Amino acid sequence: NAGVTQTPKFRVLKTGQSMTLLCAQDMNHEYMYWYRQDPGMGLRLIHYSVGEGTTAKGEVPDGYNVSRLKKQNFLLGLESAAPSQTSVYFCASSYSLYEQYFGPGTRLTVT
Amino acid sequence: DQQVKQNSPSLSVQEGRISILNCDYTNSMFDYFLWYKKYPAEGPTFLISISSIKDKNEDGRFTVFLNKSAKHLSLHIVPSQPGDSAVYFCAGRTGNQFYFGTGTSLTVIP
Numbered sequence: 001n002a003g004v005t006q007t008p009k010f011r012v013l014k015t016g017q018s019m020t021l022l023c024a025q026d027m028n029h030e031y032m033y034w035y036r037q038d039p040g041m042g043l044r045l046i047h048y049s050v051g052e053g054t055t056a057k058g059e060v061p062d063g064y065n066v067s068r069l070k071k072q073n074f075l076l077g078l079e080s081a082a083p084s085q086t087s088v089y090f091c092a093s094s095y096s097l098y099e100q101y102f103g104p105g106t107r108l109t110v111t
Numbered sequence: 112d113q114q115v116k117q118n119s120p121s122l123s124v125q126e127g128r129i130s131i132l133n134c135d136y137t138n139s140m141f142d143y144f145l146w147y148k149k150y151p152a153e154g155p156t157f158l159i160s161i162s163s164i165k166d167k168n169e170d171g172r173f174t175v176f177l178n179k180s181a182k183h184l185s186l187h188i189v190p191s192q193p194g195d196s197a198v199y200f201c202a203g204r205t206g207n208q209f210y211f212g213t214g215t216s217l218t219v220i221p
Contacts, residue, residue, distance in 0.1 A: 043211040102154030
Protein backbone atom coordinates (compact mmCIF):
# COMPACT_ATOMS: atom_id res chain seq x y z
CA ASN A 1 0.00 0.00 0.00
CA ALA A 2 1.97 2.99 -1.30
CA GLY A 3 -0.60 5.67 -0.36
CA VAL A 4 -0.12 8.80 -2.45
CA THR A 5 2.88 8.98 -4.78
CA GLN A 6 4.10 11.88 -6.87
CA THR A 7 6.31 11.86 -9.96
CA PRO A 8 8.84 13.43 -10.36
CA LYS A 9 10.32 14.46 -7.02
CA PHE A 10 12.40 17.28 -8.48
CA ARG A 11 12.37 19.15 -11.77
CA VAL A 12 14.04 22.20 -13.26
CA LEU A 13 12.33 23.87 -16.20
CA LYS A 14 13.20 26.81 -18.39
CA THR A 15 10.62 29.56 -18.83
CA GLY A 16 8.11 28.57 -21.49
CA GLN A 17 8.65 24.83 -21.23
CA SER A 18 5.81 22.49 -20.38
CA MET A 19 5.55 19.55 -18.04
CA THR A 20 3.09 17.23 -16.33
CA LEU A 21 3.16 16.21 -12.69
CA LEU A 22 1.63 12.84 -11.92
CA CYS A 23 -0.18 11.94 -8.72
CA ALA A 24 -1.29 8.39 -8.03
CA GLN A 25 -3.20 6.93 -5.07
CA ASP A 26 -4.03 3.33 -4.28
CA MET A 27 -6.66 3.93 -1.60
CA ASN A 28 -9.67 4.13 -3.93
CA HIS A 29 -10.28 7.72 -2.83
CA GLU A 30 -12.85 9.82 -4.65
CA TYR A 31 -11.35 13.23 -3.93
CA MET A 32 -7.98 14.40 -5.17
CA TYR A 33 -6.28 17.79 -4.83
CA TRP A 34 -3.26 19.72 -6.07
CA TYR A 35 -1.68 22.32 -3.78
CA ARG A 36 1.35 24.53 -4.01
CA GLN A 37 3.40 25.62 -1.04
CA ASP A 38 5.38 28.83 -1.14
CA PRO A 39 7.37 30.48 1.66
CA GLY A 40 5.08 32.50 3.92
CA MET A 41 1.97 31.43 1.99
CA GLY A 42 1.03 28.04 3.37
CA LEU A 43 -0.63 25.53 1.07
CA ARG A 44 -2.91 26.93 -1.61
CA LEU A 45 -5.36 24.84 -3.60
CA ILE A 46 -4.77 24.86 -7.36
CA HIS A 47 -7.36 22.40 -8.68
CA TYR A 48 -9.30 19.51 -7.28
CA SER A 49 -11.46 16.59 -8.37
CA VAL A 50 -14.47 15.04 -6.67
CA GLY A 51 -14.39 11.90 -8.78
CA GLU A 52 -13.17 10.28 -11.98
CA GLY A 53 -13.72 12.54 -14.97
CA THR A 54 -14.35 15.69 -12.88
CA THR A 55 -12.14 18.68 -12.16
CA ALA A 56 -12.71 22.07 -10.58
CA LYS A 57 -10.72 25.23 -9.94
CA GLY A 58 -9.32 26.05 -6.56
CA GLU A 59 -7.85 29.20 -5.12
CA VAL A 60 -4.94 29.68 -7.56
CA PRO A 61 -5.75 27.86 -10.84
CA ASP A 62 -4.23 30.24 -13.40
CA GLY A 63 -1.43 28.74 -15.52
CA TYR A 64 -2.35 25.15 -14.65
CA ASN A 65 -4.56 22.46 -16.14
CA VAL A 66 -5.58 19.11 -14.68
CA SER A 67 -7.10 15.84 -15.77
CA ARG A 68 -8.61 12.88 -13.90
CA LEU A 69 -9.15 10.23 -16.55
CA LYS A 70 -8.67 7.39 -14.09
CA LYS A 71 -9.84 7.39 -10.49
CA GLN A 72 -6.38 6.65 -9.13
CA ASN A 73 -4.51 9.34 -11.09
CA PHE A 74 -4.62 13.13 -11.04
CA LEU A 75 -2.37 14.98 -13.46
CA LEU A 76 -1.27 18.61 -13.14
CA GLY A 77 -0.01 20.32 -16.30
CA LEU A 78 1.96 23.48 -16.84
CA GLU A 79 1.66 24.49 -20.49
CA SER A 80 4.15 27.37 -20.44
CA ALA A 81 6.12 27.51 -17.21
CA ALA A 82 6.89 30.85 -15.57
CA PRO A 83 9.32 31.68 -12.72
CA SER A 84 6.28 32.47 -10.53
CA GLN A 85 5.42 28.75 -10.69
CA THR A 86 8.59 27.84 -8.82
CA SER A 87 7.17 26.07 -5.79
CA VAL A 88 6.70 22.79 -3.99
CA TYR A 89 3.64 20.96 -5.29
CA PHE A 90 1.68 18.56 -3.12
CA CYS A 91 -0.99 16.16 -4.21
CA ALA A 92 -3.55 14.87 -1.73
CA SER A 93 -6.45 12.45 -1.77
CA SER A 94 -9.35 11.74 0.56
CA TYR A 95 -12.23 9.28 0.84
CA SER A 96 -14.63 12.05 1.78
CA LEU A 97 -14.37 15.70 2.70
CA TYR A 98 -12.39 15.04 5.83
CA GLU A 99 -8.72 14.32 6.39
CA GLN A 100 -6.51 14.30 3.33
CA TYR A 101 -3.56 12.05 2.64
CA PHE A 102 -0.65 13.91 1.09
CA GLY A 103 2.11 12.81 -1.23
CA PRO A 104 5.78 13.64 -0.56
CA GLY A 105 5.81 16.65 -2.87
CA THR A 106 7.48 17.75 -6.10
CA ARG A 107 10.00 20.56 -5.97
CA LEU A 108 9.80 22.56 -9.21
CA THR A 109 12.19 25.33 -10.19
CA VAL A 110 11.52 27.48 -13.26
CA THR A 111 14.49 29.51 -14.47
CA ASP B 112 -6.61 37.30 1.09
CA GLN B 113 -5.54 34.81 3.74
CA GLN B 114 -8.67 33.21 5.22
CA VAL B 115 -6.72 31.20 7.77
CA LYS B 116 -3.93 32.83 9.72
CA GLN B 117 -1.26 31.46 11.99
CA ASN B 118 0.40 34.52 13.40
CA SER B 119 3.24 32.78 15.21
CA PRO B 120 5.78 31.48 12.69
CA SER B 121 7.67 29.61 15.39
CA LEU B 122 7.37 28.29 18.94
CA SER B 123 9.88 26.67 21.29
CA VAL B 124 8.80 24.55 24.25
CA GLN B 125 10.61 22.42 26.82
CA GLU B 126 10.02 18.69 26.68
CA GLY B 127 7.17 17.65 28.97
CA ARG B 128 5.51 21.08 28.94
CA ILE B 129 2.40 22.14 27.04
CA SER B 130 2.59 23.42 23.46
CA ILE B 131 -0.21 25.74 22.34
CA LEU B 132 -0.51 26.54 18.66
CA ASN B 133 -3.02 29.14 17.56
CA CYS B 134 -5.02 29.74 14.41
CA ASP B 135 -7.46 32.47 13.42
CA TYR B 136 -9.89 32.46 10.51
CA THR B 137 -12.06 34.97 8.75
CA ASN B 138 -14.51 32.82 6.75
CA SER B 139 -17.66 32.15 8.76
CA MET B 140 -18.66 29.47 6.23
CA PHE B 141 -15.97 27.06 7.45
CA ASP B 142 -17.73 24.02 8.87
CA TYR B 143 -14.78 21.78 9.65
CA PHE B 144 -11.24 22.40 10.83
CA LEU B 145 -8.14 20.23 10.70
CA TRP B 146 -4.58 20.26 11.96
CA TYR B 147 -1.72 18.74 10.01
CA LYS B 148 1.88 18.09 10.98
CA LYS B 149 4.71 18.34 8.49
CA TYR B 150 8.30 17.15 8.70
CA PRO B 151 10.93 18.52 6.27
CA ALA B 152 10.90 16.97 2.79
CA GLU B 153 7.64 15.13 3.54
CA GLY B 154 3.99 15.82 2.85
CA PRO B 155 1.69 16.97 5.67
CA THR B 156 0.05 14.26 7.77
CA PHE B 157 -3.33 14.57 9.42
CA LEU B 158 -3.31 15.08 13.16
CA ILE B 159 -6.73 15.98 14.53
CA SER B 160 -9.94 17.69 13.43
CA ILE B 161 -13.05 19.35 14.81
CA SER B 162 -16.49 20.07 13.48
CA SER B 163 -17.80 23.61 13.76
CA ILE B 164 -20.65 22.37 15.96
CA LYS B 165 -18.21 21.30 18.66
CA ASP B 166 -15.86 23.30 20.85
CA LYS B 167 -13.36 20.61 21.80
CA ASN B 168 -11.94 17.39 20.44
CA GLU B 169 -9.31 15.29 22.15
CA ASP B 170 -7.09 12.50 20.85
CA GLY B 171 -4.40 11.29 23.20
CA ARG B 172 -1.90 14.08 23.82
CA PHE B 173 -3.61 16.35 21.28
CA THR B 174 -6.63 18.55 21.94
CA VAL B 175 -8.16 21.08 19.59
CA PHE B 176 -10.35 23.89 20.90
CA LEU B 177 -12.70 25.95 18.76
CA ASN B 178 -14.09 29.35 19.69
CA LYS B 179 -16.53 30.21 16.91
CA SER B 180 -17.45 33.62 18.25
CA ALA B 181 -13.79 34.63 18.17
CA LYS B 182 -13.08 32.69 14.97
CA HIS B 183 -10.16 31.09 16.73
CA LEU B 184 -8.89 27.58 17.21
CA SER B 185 -5.95 26.21 19.10
CA LEU B 186 -4.04 22.96 19.29
CA HIS B 187 -2.74 21.81 22.66
CA ILE B 188 -0.04 19.16 22.91
CA VAL B 189 0.51 17.74 26.38
CA PRO B 190 3.12 16.62 27.22
CA SER B 191 5.31 17.84 24.39
CA GLN B 192 7.92 15.42 23.08
CA PRO B 193 11.01 16.01 20.89
CA GLY B 194 9.34 14.02 18.10
CA ASP B 195 6.61 16.66 17.99
CA SER B 196 9.11 19.11 16.48
CA ALA B 197 7.61 19.90 13.07
CA VAL B 198 5.60 22.51 11.21
CA TYR B 199 1.91 22.54 12.10
CA PHE B 200 -0.75 23.75 9.69
CA CYS B 201 -4.37 24.46 10.49
CA ALA B 202 -6.98 24.32 7.76
CA GLY B 203 -10.64 25.24 7.36
CA ARG B 204 -13.14 23.61 5.01
CA THR B 205 -15.96 25.20 3.08
CA GLY B 206 -17.72 23.21 0.37
CA ASN B 207 -15.18 21.03 -1.40
CA GLN B 208 -12.25 23.31 -0.64
CA PHE B 209 -9.72 23.57 2.15
CA TYR B 210 -7.83 26.70 3.12
CA PHE B 211 -4.57 26.37 4.99
CA GLY B 212 -2.68 28.68 7.30
CA THR B 213 0.98 29.54 6.82
CA GLY B 214 2.16 27.14 9.50
CA THR B 215 3.89 27.31 12.89
CA SER B 216 7.25 25.66 13.37
CA LEU B 217 7.33 23.92 16.76
CA THR B 218 10.63 23.01 18.39
CA VAL B 219 10.52 20.83 21.49
CA ILE B 220 13.74 21.16 23.45
CA PRO B 221 14.90 17.99 25.28
